[in-house]
Amino acid sequence: MLQSQAKWLIPEWSEDQVKELAELTGLSHIAARFFVRRGITAKEDVMSFLHMDHRSLHDPFLLKGMEKTVERIIRAIADKEKILIFGDYDADGVTSTSMMYLTLKELDAVVSYYIPNRFTEGYGPNESAFRQAKDEGVALIITVDTGISGVHEALVAKELGVDLIITDHHEPPPALPDAFSVINPKQPGCSYPNPNLAGAGVAFKVIHALTGDVPDHLLDLVAIGTIADLVPLTGENRFLAKAGIEAIRHDCRPGVKALLNKAGADISELNEETIGFLIGPRLNAAGRLDSADPAAALLITADFSEAEELALFVDDLNRERQAIVKEISEEAIAQVEEQDIPPVLIVGKSGWNPGVIGIVASRLVETYYRPVIVLSFDEEKGVAKGSARSIEGFDMFKSLSTCRDILPHFGGHPMAAGLTMNLQDVDDLRGRLSELALETMSEDDWIRKLHVDLPVAIHEVTLEAIEDLQSMAPYGIGNPAPKVMLDEVQISAMRQIGATGDHLKFTLRDDASDRELDAIAFRKGELANAISMMSRLSVVGKLSINEWNGNRKPQFMVEDLRVSDWQLFDYRGNKKLFRQQHLLKRDKVTAVSFSHSFKSLTQELPEAWSRIELKGSLPDEEQVSQLKEAQEVVFIDLPINLNQVEAVLDKMEVLEKLYPVFLHEDSGRINTVPRREQFTELYKLFVHQGKIDMKRHAQTISKRKGWSMDHIRFMCKVFSELEFVTIENGIVHAVSKPDKRVLTDSALYQESLAKQGVEENLYYSSSTELKRWIDDVRNNRVAQLEDSSARQ
Template structure:
């Protein structure tokens, strides 16, 4: 069985709610089900979800601290005070800073901005920046997307006579800073109904409190930061992002126009997905490899030529960022291999490297998490100072902010969310830091937490998703966190066609059908699986449904996320030149798709044909054919893990007999995949299922040439030629004659017995074995793939 990479989690039972919504809203059962699974229980809630507008936003004065902040800002404007906007270097921080620039311009304020350099300064407020602000005559500092943890720094600002208004959305620490005003919906005692605002969302609420009706186009900036920071696209965020995307489709901002153009996005059809995967990475690239000020300049410029220049510079930075990420990923994986005792991945992966660009370690952490499904922390070490700065990405089973809090004494600074965080510490603390995090994870996590899970929107059939329904589903956009693109499960589809596509065949295109309904499915980055799939297979598939538009034609298309081949599977790789190298390649390719590690994998070979395997899979269980026991353990892994955990078997050589094959298949009770890698035999070695006439002919030929004893090798060669049987076949037929006392073998000669006893061929064990061996090799060695695989499955099912 080709397992899915993830466990597919069905939505909670809401069938009755979905039926009611379908009737009340006159929508398809699929659209109604999607609404119900997103927590919408009636038509009124559905109307708010689908049609919410800016008038439905909450009163900004419900935010604790707003009552103090607004008069202080108005006072600063009236008195012409110099204001500092202090931001952050990620896309949310860039968006927040840009929004505040528009806000300051609108108010006619005197202002400066300050964004720390990610590599040189790191996250948060810094005293040297406050010193600079004081020297510039600043009297009011407004932070955006930062500040909630800056207890010492704000105390220092107070000592300089600076008032600080903090606007932030990160998790508040136990001790809050003594700021002039703290605005964060997550702070204790804040009655604000919606806690999911991005940093730019909180900044927008500040502008809304001062202006009452901020310019609607500012929601474009809010949309970018909210999507990029992976905030939930529900509640107020959904309203702000929907309105922002609507404005963006005819934007007047030169920077946003240029950014869409360089990202290959059609302005008139921009979506949240375009922002997340096209615009946000380029904005983030500025803060990761250079300084975020260039991204702020892009979003706030009023000059189209400057916007073009800045957008292309960000695009080049993003390409460079991709190369840097890949290099660090390779180094990190080498380090991780050294940490994996007996092939076991640590509960929390902590990896640090000298000179690693701290601007991209979060992306590296995400990539390694995706591969191993473990919480990951990647840190860059400054070789001169020994300071480590890093980013964490976590899985649902571990609140990484809580985990970091459990060992906060080991860090100089940390902050973040349950799923992502940042920290800094000295390299001397790294061993204790890693040990403490793994100890915490061992206490709070269970085995189930390490099984990758993906939420789905239920099981459907292909006829449920015609074009009209796909178009209707767009009502649920914008998609993002907490309102993901619908993922639908289609079971028991038949694979009709498949082919590789794209550069170097990295991608896969399938055509599947259910009854009369057919659909194309595209799997990006899955081209290596083409060799494991064959038309006619039954697949369970999980994907995101969309519309493929080409040359005026529109048809449904599935973006494949995961798939599973049901039932036992035999994969025909017979005749490969380097079977051990092929095993290693296949393990690397299919392990993520079959939930495999080495204890689940067995390779079996014939020790008389090969004394030891030419491979480095010592963690894989290795077995040899054994005439008495069927198979025997060859390496320590086989002795340690045993047979019961084996799910995937690689057959390097053909068994010596059908009974040995049956014993092999019966030994592994949980086997679900068999890979055939054995070499074929030449026609000169082929066995045929023996018949009585064949034996009669051979005996007559033997009688003619062996009136006197004859050398066996000479007899076998002549009999093979005269009977048109292989030399191997004739040799084994001689074994039958000898067992039945038709001949004797004496010192290399064959002697024919003149008057042999009358005995049936079927009474000979050699005759029976020859028949079963010939049948086995006919299917296992010479038959085509369909006949070979179906025969093995029938034997497999017969012994299970």
């Protein structure tokens, strides 16, 4: 048995509906299952989903405040007023800034941009920057991807006589800033159909309204901002992301091309994962470690040489960011491990880079599945800056809103937030949020969930089916990549891969079709010793196509796995098990010794292991209690008989892994017990001859009958025990008229028969036969218990 990391939620649906949709659309059954799973069952809706166009875009003037906004910008352009674009330092903010700047430049506006420094100015608009803008003659400030929480800054702008247009997508506070106009699809009174635009999406809509045309030349930038900011990729957002990906593939601007070259990405194969894992983090790195200006300049420049220099600088910052994240993550985990894990994790330290603590928070959520806040302490100022990440069932923004009295600055949404607070209030926040989590979250909310979309069989996994699924991209929040499950499949091969064996590679086989499928489980290399090749493995993950040297093969990318049944790890006759480091310190391991034979070895077992020494007998009451709780069991030596091992197996109620070593004293295989016919023949010979000198004639009998000398000696001993013969100095005398007995009356015969049964069933059987025998023993016990319960 091997537990999955998450609770798998497997849907139910009508396979008839799947078949009908596949016939209507020409899609594979796997693709049709995907649509039925998402509630898309009409042919027209499927086609609309697959073939989106500009009709997916909403009228930008449906955004509240748009007319007033456009009029003011047009007037500023016409009057040559100085316009300042005030952006944010993440990938969404940088793309929003770049799009607005490029557009206003094209419209011949007097425009500049300003992105605050995360470390010296913090998040969002600030009074100092606004006053500086006024001093430089700025008449209009346009925020992009920020500003909705800038209530004070809006008052400052009004006092300075500077018009402020806020374009943002974050959750609005109870009282909106008193700005000239506010564009935010989430603001009260806004009926825009898509409230989930990214900051880049809001900027794109303003540009659309301002120019009167869809700005197709900016689709690449709006796609990067939309995907990097993790907004739902549904409806309009999905079109922006999909169209932007196509734009990058076919006509890549210098900055994006240079960045992709540095990342080693193939532009022709670019998808949402390329943006999410390669472009987004590099653009974010600039603002996380220093100023975001180089990232904005990279996207704005039309000069490829300049773009290459900027891309190199940004890429170096990203490498530095990765090293910092690794160091802080290790320190944060150490802090968590020092305490009992609370409902909400809040960790912090002086010197932690505030630009990367959001990434660290995400890693802690992945590790502990708890809402997390990571804080960077400034002890001189008595202030902590933090990033929060949450789990399903705990609305982080709503929860932080209940603590406004100790949170002078915070903003975000249900799954993530940023905050600034006084150091003295950290413990108070920790207590309040943990208490709130216990009050509002159900028991089920604390369990990590994995939503399975498509249970499939290996024979269904074809290149065509995977290509159908790829046509449903881009995937993301709201349109997650389908999680595929293969249930109870055989393992044909398994090995660790990577320089340090960090990953696992499998070959999985389908019983019905005998088809095989390659699978890779990244960062699960340590499970190599926890999965038996004999086990039936269930996996959940994503389907992909592996291309190598012109060959294309289906491939399964494993996200989670489990083995539902107990597992057998066959170490019979091999002491190597006792040198396996992955087992030596495991306190779950129980070692069972059936006899005295290997007492010295038993005494040398790892101290962490529990021990059960039966010494040739059945388990006593205390040992039965141990066996009932034993999860991982090592059988050190062979039992005296099958009854002894059956009694042990009968008591193991929660067995997960069994390691039979079954050491025995004999170097080779014990001879089998002679057949009944052999006993009959030899006895008749003794009766006929009356007496036989076996020292002289045993070899002759062995050659004539084809019997081994061991068998002959054994049969003589059994006859002697049963008093059928007497033996003196090697001469066997047949007893006249012996008492009537059967072979099983002989203790020697019974002991040998039992030993033969032990060896045949437990030592010389194949691994498959051994597991089947143990299953039969354990299943018989369950059946007996059920029968007994039914009779009661």
